[in-house]
Amino acid sequence: MLVLKNGTYVTSDEEQxxxxxxxxxEEKAVSLIREKYSVDDELAIQRQRDTKPDxxxxxxxxxxxxxxxxxxF
Numbered sequence: 001m002l003v004l005k006n007g008t009y010v011t012s013d014e015e016q017x018x019x020x021x022x023x024x025x026e027e028k029a030v031s032l033i034r035e036k037y038s039v040d041d042e043l044a045i046q047r048q049r050d051t052k053p054d055x056x057x058x059x060x061x062x063x064x065x066x067x068x069x070x071x072x073f
Contacts, residue, residue: 028070033063 023031035060037045049056 025070028073029063029067032066032069036062 033042042059044050045056045059
């Protein structure tokens, strides 16, 4: 059985404790972003970056805040 530990998958016999689940920075950041934007939302915003710059800037600022928050946790 594979278990996620410190951002990598290890077999259950390599894993020390099932009580401790560590989520990587990237997973935390994406999780926070997903609270507001789905993947489809992000793709739409990226496609319309030049035609809707205010919406893109709001999205970008939100993502940056999520990344900063993920570093703290």
